[in-house]
């Protein structure tokens with residue numbers, strides 16, 4: 001399990017590596033901060049700079065709980081400065097340009113920062129413009145929910161969900177094509193809202209629809225099969241190959257591209273999940289995949305899927321949601337990515353080949369309803385890799401819910417501090 005596994009990667013007993021290398025980390029989210037902590041402990045004499053304009057730290061795995069009224073927004077908001085080591089220089093600016101041919105980045109304020117090694121950890125961009133008529137300002141109004149970007153959106157989504165739970169009507173939950181962070185979140189949102197209405201005795205006042213862009217509900221085959229039965233059993237109608245392309249908030253109409261052409265559906269509540277892609281500065285840079293599925297899908301950072309090292313710019317590494325690999329985009333993956341990057345970066349500084357290998361690990365509690373979840377953990381081969389012998393990855397259980405609600409936040413902070 002991402003939260004409770006042994007300390008991976010760098011061994012604390014190992015001597016610190018002496019170097020005068022200049023290391024720049026782009027992005028101070030989960031991956032960037034964890035990298036800053038581990039690198040600053042592993043290296044002596046290095047100059048480490050982290051670049052990010054955002055000062056708040058957001059515990060994003062808590063957003064589904066905020067959007068369903070189980071947590072307050074405040075619970076997921078913290079300050080980056082609490083987690084960053086004092087030896088790391090923090091440039092409070094966004095990267096505007098990655099210039100790997102000149103080994104430098106340029107901030108939005110025009111400051112050029114040269115590096116010997118670069119770690120890209122910029123997370124991803126929620127592309128509201130991919131749905132015509134959609135914008136972040138609409139969240140919480142006219143029955144529109146969207147849990148993805150920040151606690152304010154999650155809180156406003158809860159307002160929309162609470163209003164729907166009182167009145168009932170027709171709810172649509174959407175899933176775009178391509179890589180998204182926490183691919184379980186669109187499913188969790190549908191199941192938690194359905195569960196709320198059931199528990200409040202209001203289920204017969206509502207119709208539930210799940211519109212998915214592709215032909216599956218989940219990439220891991222056994223969980224996919226389970227959900228294909230479980231959703232209809234709960235009265236959630238699945239609409240295959242329905243990609244949300246437009247929304248008309250005033251008329252409460254959603255439009256979907258389908259193999260049979262454009263289809264319109266009315267709604268009282270809609271959970272909009274826009275397409276996700278690499279942030280613009282990364283997407284427009286030579287560091288992005290230039291061709292193939294990870295270029296077409298979101299212009300993600302090109303890395304070798306096992307070493308997390310850039311194949312064309314070997315002094316560049318990537319971690320977290322921004323990387324273009326088949327599986328990931330969870331905090332659990334960040335926990336697995338960071339020790340691999342540190343190991344391989346340390347080896348590169350010492351002019352050796354690194355032995356760190358990422359196996360595609362991803363995980364989260366798939367929330368079925370209040371107090372019930374499945375602990376999903378799998379790898380690149382889509383094989384389940386359960387951490388605990390006493391929780392079946394095929395069983396709905398109370399324990400993964402308790403983990404989600406009570407334990408994982410603390411464990412996430414241990415990951416940030418490079419201690420787990």
Ligand SMILES: Cc1cc2nc3c(=O)[nH]c(=O)nc-3n(C[C@H](O)[C@H](O)[C@H](O)COP(=O)(O)OP(=O)(O)OC[C@H]3O[C@@H](n4cnc5c(N)ncnc54)[C@H](O)[C@@H]3O)c2cc1C
Pocket residue numbers: 002026027028029030031032051052053054059060061062063064093094095096121122123124147148149181182185279281282319320321322329330331332333334363364365
């Ligand atoms: C609703 C929801 C539920 C989730 N549930 C789970 C769960 O149950 N389990 C789980 O393991 N994971 C879950 N996740 C996923 C998890 O939160 C992310 O995978 C994780 O936060 C990724 O870390 P990151 O560092 O890559 O990105 P982030 O934490 O998003 O950080 C990226 C940082 O990069 C910065 N940045 C962006 N562009 C630039 C730029 N141009 N220059 C400089 N900095 C930049 C941003 O400001 C940000 O600080 C969930 C996510 C969401 C949204």
